[in-house]
Amino acid sequence: METKGQRVRHAFITAWALAVIVFLYLPTVCITIASFTASRYFQFPVAKFGLDWWEKTFNSIEIRQLLSTSISIALCVTVIAVTLAFFGALAFARYDWKGRSIYQKLILLPIFFPQSVLGLALLLWFNMLGLQLSWMTAVFAHLVWIVPVVTLVIAIQVYSFDPALEEAAFDLGATRWQVLREVTLPVLFPGLFSGALFAFLLSWGNFPLSLYTTGADTTVPEYLYAKMVAGYTPGVPVLGTVSTIGAAFLLIGGYGLILAMRRARQSATE
Amino acid sequence: MAARPTILSLKSVRKIFGTLAAVDSINLDIGEGEFFTIVGPSGSGKTTLLRMLAGMEQPTSGDILLRGERINDLPANRRPTCMVFQSLALFPHRTVGENIEFSLKIRGEARDKRKARALELMDLLRLPQAYYGKNVMKCSGGERQRVALARALAYDPQILFFDEPLSAIDYKLRKTLEKELKDIHRETKKTFVYITHSLEEAMVMSDRIGVMREGKLVQVGSPHEIYSAPTTRFVSEFIGDVNVIPVDVAGDGLLKSVSLKDALKGPVPPKGFTSGHLVIRPEFLRFIGKPSEADNSVSGRLYNEYALGSRIQYQVRVGERVFIVEKLRQQMFTGKLDDEVRIGWDAKDSILVTD
Missing domain, CATH: 3.40.50.300 (P-loop containing nucleotide triphosphate hydrolases)
Structure with a gap:
C-alpha cells in the first residue's frame, strides 16, 4: 500500500519526467508537423496539411545528391574512425606505457575545441597544403573531432576487458593474430559497434566542420542551413525530418541488433 | 619423493x-x-x-x-x-x-x-x-x-x-x-x-x-x-597460530629467553646456532599440575578461550607473553577464566628455527 506522501511523490516524479521529455523532443515533433504543410511559406502552426513537399523532396535530384554526399562522408568516417579508435583505445586503456597519461589527455582535447574554430583551422591547413576541398577533405575534418569521441567510447569497453583472456588464448597455442580474431575482437565487439554508431551519427549531423571543409560538395546539415538563411521552402523540415528519422532508425536498429545477439547467446543456455 | x-x-x-x-x-x-x-x-x-x-x-x-x-x-x-x-x-x-x-x-x-x-x-x-x-x-x-x-x-x-x-x-x-x-x-x-x-x-x-x-x-x-620441521620462524608462522619464543643458547646446552624466568630444554642446537626462536605448536602444549609433569613449564593466567570447531583454543598470559594452547573438544580444559594455570611441553615437541 502506498501512503499519501508516496503517491504525491510519485505524481511529482512522473510530471517532472514528462516535462523533461517534452522539452527534449517537442522541437523535433514540431519540425515533423511543419513538414506536412501544403503552403509554400514558413508558417507555424500549420494552416493546411498536405504531402506535397514530401513528394517534391523525394523527386529532387539535388536532395538525392545531398543524401549521397552525407552518407559517403559518414561511412568513410565510420570505417576509418573505428579502426583508428580501436588501436587508440587499446593504447588508452589496455597497455601501460610511458607517456600514457599525457596521451590520454591529448587525445581527448579535440572534443572540447570549438568546432567552428577547428573547422577554420583545418581550412587554413588544407589551403596551405594545396588540397582541393571536397567531401573527402570533410572526412578528414570530421575524423579530427570524431576519432577522440570513438576512442573514448571503445576505451570504456576495453577497461572492462580482462587481459588474462588474451594471455589464456595465447597460452592455449593461439598466434597473436588468432588471439585478436578469436578473443579480443569478439569480446570488444559491443564497444566497437557502439563506437561505429557514434561515428556515423556524429558525422551525419555535423555542421560546423562540414561548412568549412566540403568545398563545392554540400551535406544535409549545410543545405538545411543555407536554405534556412535564404530561399526557405517547406522542403527544409521535410529533409530535417528525414535526417532525424534516419538517425533514429539506425540507433534503434543497432540497439535491436545487440538485443537480438544477446538473446541468441542466452538461448544457447538451454 | x-x-x-x-x-x-x-x-x-x-x-x-x-x-x-x-x-x-x-x-x-x-x-x-x-x-x-x-x-x-x-x-x-x-x-x-x-x-x-x-x-x-x-x-x-x-x-x-x-x-x-x-x-x-x-x-x-x-x-x-x-x-x-x-x-x-x-x-x-x-x-x-x-x-x-x-x-x-x-x-x-x-x-x-x-x-x-x-x-x-x-x-x-x-x-x-x-x-x-x-x-x-x-x-x-x-x-x-x-x-x-x-x-x-x-x-x-x-x-x-x-x-x-x-x-x-x-x-x-x-x-x-x-x-x-x-x-x-x-x-x-x-x-x-x-x-x-x-x-x-x-x-x-x-x-x-x-x-x-x-x-x-x-x-x-x-x-x-x-x-x-620448519627451518625459519617465517615458515613456522605461515600456518595457523604458533608459540614463538626468542631464545639464546646458553653454555650448558639449555636455552635462555629474556621473557621467561627458567631456562628451557629444547632440541640440541645445530652447530653454530647461537640465537633464534623456539617454536611450539599449540596442540603440543598441555595444562599440567606440577612442573615435573613436563620438560618445560610456565605458569600464567587463563585469559580467554575460543571455539575453533573441533578444537578449543586457550590464551594463557605469562607476564608480557601470550601462550596459545589448543585441545580437542573432547579434551576440553575445565578451568575458569582468570584462573592461575600451569602449562607445559616436552623438549621433543619444540623446534629451533632461525629468523
Whole structure:
C-alpha cells in the first residue's frame, strides 16, 4: 500500500519526467508537423496539411545528391574512425606505457575545441597544403573531432576487458593474430559497434566542420542551413525530418541488433 | 619423493623489475607427475616465478629447463604447458564446449573429434554433458573452475600451472575443490605446479611445497616437513597460530629467553646456532599440575578461550607473553577464566628455527 506522501511523490516524479521529455523532443515533433504543410511559406502552426513537399523532396535530384554526399562522408568516417579508435583505445586503456597519461589527455582535447574554430583551422591547413576541398577533405575534418569521441567510447569497453583472456588464448597455442580474431575482437565487439554508431551519427549531423571543409560538395546539415538563411521552402523540415528519422532508425536498429545477439547467446543456455 | 625423473629445472633464475629482484636466484627441480606448490605472501614473487615458467615473462638471468632443454625464450603459445588463471579467463562469448575445445580448434582438429574430447573431459570433471552448449557466464563458480581446468587439460600439456584459481571461492566450496583437484591430479598423472598464499591449501594437495619470501625460496619439503620441521620462524608462522619464543643458547646446552624466568630444554642446537626462536605448536602444549609433569613449564593466567570447531583454543598470559594452547573438544580444559594455570611441553615437541 502506498501512503499519501508516496503517491504525491510519485505524481511529482512522473510530471517532472514528462516535462523533461517534452522539452527534449517537442522541437523535433514540431519540425515533423511543419513538414506536412501544403503552403509554400514558413508558417507555424500549420494552416493546411498536405504531402506535397514530401513528394517534391523525394523527386529532387539535388536532395538525392545531398543524401549521397552525407552518407559517403559518414561511412568513410565510420570505417576509418573505428579502426583508428580501436588501436587508440587499446593504447588508452589496455597497455601501460610511458607517456600514457599525457596521451590520454591529448587525445581527448579535440572534443572540447570549438568546432567552428577547428573547422577554420583545418581550412587554413588544407589551403596551405594545396588540397582541393571536397567531401573527402570533410572526412578528414570530421575524423579530427570524431576519432577522440570513438576512442573514448571503445576505451570504456576495453577497461572492462580482462587481459588474462588474451594471455589464456595465447597460452592455449593461439598466434597473436588468432588471439585478436578469436578473443579480443569478439569480446570488444559491443564497444566497437557502439563506437561505429557514434561515428556515423556524429558525422551525419555535423555542421560546423562540414561548412568549412566540403568545398563545392554540400551535406544535409549545410543545405538545411543555407536554405534556412535564404530561399526557405517547406522542403527544409521535410529533409530535417528525414535526417532525424534516419538517425533514429539506425540507433534503434543497432540497439535491436545487440538485443537480438544477446538473446541468441542466452538461448544457447538451454 | 625419490626416483622421480626431473621434468622442470630452474637454475639460478632471477627476474629484476627496475631495481627490485622480484625473483632472486631460484634453484629448483620439479619431478615428473609431481604436485608442487609454491606458497608465499603477496609480493613474495611467486606469481612472477609462475609466469616465467609458463612463458609469459622472461627471466633476467638463469635458465629454465624442460626435460633438459632450455626454454627461456620459448613463447607461451609454443610451450607444452598450460595455465589456469586466477580470474580463470574463460572466454565470455563462448559456450562451455567452445571454451574447452579452444586449443583443439586452434590446432585445426575436426569438429566431431573436438566435441568427443570435450565431452570426455566434462565427464572426468563431473560436468553434466548438457552443459556443452551452455553459456559459460551462466555457470556457477565451481562449474567455471571445472571448465577452466577442462580447457587446460584439452591442450594436453606436460605441465599444468595454477595461479591461485581458488582464491575467490568461498571456504566450503574451496575445501571440496582442493580435494577434487588432487583427485584429478591422480587421474591424469600430469605434473601440477600450483601457487597460493595459503599454506593450508598447499598442505591438502601437494606432494612437495616450496615456501617463498621476498623473491627467495626459503624452504622446500613435503607438507609434513614444512609443518613439523620448519627451518625459519617465517615458515613456522605461515600456518595457523604458533608459540614463538626468542631464545639464546646458553653454555650448558639449555636455552635462555629474556621473557621467561627458567631456562628451557629444547632440541640440541645445530652447530653454530647461537640465537633464534623456539617454536611450539599449540596442540603440543598441555595444562599440567606440577612442573615435573613436563620438560618445560610456565605458569600464567587463563585469559580467554575460543571455539575453533573441533578444537578449543586457550590464551594463557605469562607476564608480557601470550601462550596459545589448543585441545580437542573432547579434551576440553575445565578451568575458569582468570584462573592461575600451569602449562607445559616436552623438549621433543619444540623446534629451533632461525629468523
